[in-house]
Amino acid sequence: MGRKFKILDCTLRDGGYYNNWDFDSNLVDVYCEFVESSPIDYVEVGYRSIPLTGYFGEYFYCPIYVLQRLKKNMPSKDLVVILNEKDIKVSHVKDLLSPCVGIISMVRVAVDPKNMERAIELAKEVKTLGFLVAFNVMYMSNWKKDPGFLGSLVEIEGLVDYFYMVDSFGGVMIQDIKETIDIIRDFSKDIPLGFHGHNNLEMAMANTLESIENGCSIVDATITGMGRGAGNLRMELLLTYLENKGLVDLDFNALSNIVAKFEELKSMYQWGTNLPYMFSGANSLPQKQVMEWVGLNRYPLSSILTALKNQKDSKKDN
């Protein structure tokens, strides 16, 4: 077993963009049973958040009774929650995270590169509670042309346990992986890196393996690829591949069981890539708008594409 990297499953967290983080508790129980039997190291089970306007389901807030049940069902796994840096202030951290001590191992922070300094203050506060901290830093396809924010990497060595490159637009190609890692290494030789891919261009698998090849310490995937927009690397694909390479042991019955359950959900929500997502990936456009248009199931592909092309010269994201 020569595996030198960790595997993180974030099905409930990233998949929640499709069902408003409302997962059936029976499904979650089966999910936990699979994860507990699997080689997955970290399980990101949702967000912790202050109350936001609009409806968000159970796994967006992850109340403590939910976390306790998850931990009871996955006692050998490291549980993870994520904070949206844009919503969470330093002053919220104690209330949100103190009750998680002893249940959660790691807290991830979703970070826009332009808010790195604010995120560092947040991380310091999270760290006082004893959690591992990971930064999920967005828009990695832009870093090559604007690497300035990476200067703050010296500040976060020792503070942040994993520094994730997030392919927010799903447009990253394999040569970008190595080039981006090389740039990061100019700023920090040692910080452990992670990769979180999206599958717009069906590059999530190739990019993830390239990340591992280039020394990433942790990679993300989700069951059936359930995740925002075009979705993520499929966990069943990563694990099946790694099993063949002798890098993980795998109970294929447990795996096929949980995949079948999520395939049912997929037939309802239809995640995965399609022409509008391919276009948004190739052109580095945000997934959010595409997801709304595609999700309405009301516009023909051609209308969505036309709208996206019109947007191409005036990009915005949430």
Place this chain on the structure above:
Amino acid sequence: MGRKFKILDCTLRDGGYYNNWDFDSNLVDVYCEFVESSPIDYVEVGYRSIPLTGYFGEYFYCPIYVLQRLKKNMPSKDLVVILNEKDIKVSHVKDLLSPCVGIISMVRVAVDPKNMERAIELAKEVKTLGFLVAFNVMYMSNWKKDPGFLGSLVEIEGLVDYFYMVDSFGGVMIQDIKETIDIIRDFSKDIPLGFHGHNNLEMAMANTLESIENGCSIVDATITGMGRGAGNLRMELLLTYLENKGLVDLDFNALSNIVAKFEELKSMYQWGTNLPYMFSGANSLPQKQVMEWVGLNRYPLSSILTALKNQKDSKKDN
């Protein structure tokens, strides 16, 4: 426009494994309209074959009236048919192909490496009729350990216009592409290479781009990936990516129109990868059996996986 490689669409040919080569003629007309307006260079429209036992639809035999209609609808494109070397003898060639002169530009031959010598005789006969000839040579994942058959490459320089590497099991990874091309180049410096991928491990896109990067002269894709087993590289993905790179011009309305039509067919036949195809890809098992089991829609994933694991130590292909 710096594109140095050709694009071949083989939707009707490889997709035919799902519908027995029975395509609705209205759908084919819309398909032709798209292809004619597209940057696709070659269109493989089906097989030509002697009568085989069992039912095979129109695009398995490609009668001349079908070919004439296709050519009339795609006058600017090079039409291609493929011969299955295992079924077609030298003595069949004149009857099968003489009527195609002036309609078809290229004849591909699907070749098992162990039958290379026989295929060369077939190619010589095809060549007398003035067609371009391409060899689609199967099982490329085995070539590294058994490259002996590549010795015959010296015989086919000048005879065969494209020598295709076919990822029959869908298990090829990007490092295999370069390594396999390096081996081929030990035997022939100049023969133009092609790549035909399958998407079991969601590597079709990455492998195709890696092939191009390593000097391949022609690559295959199909609309919505319609193709045997886990299917092929999606043409809409390849074209959308190349458009962004400025390598092709693309009418996105025509593209989204034809993609929407084939998505309807996909909702019926359900091609694309899934756990059994991932397993067969990772373990270099033949697609045919998986396709039958998955297609029956009768067995749970776990039963198929168990059967595949039992087969793993006694591989066979058709």
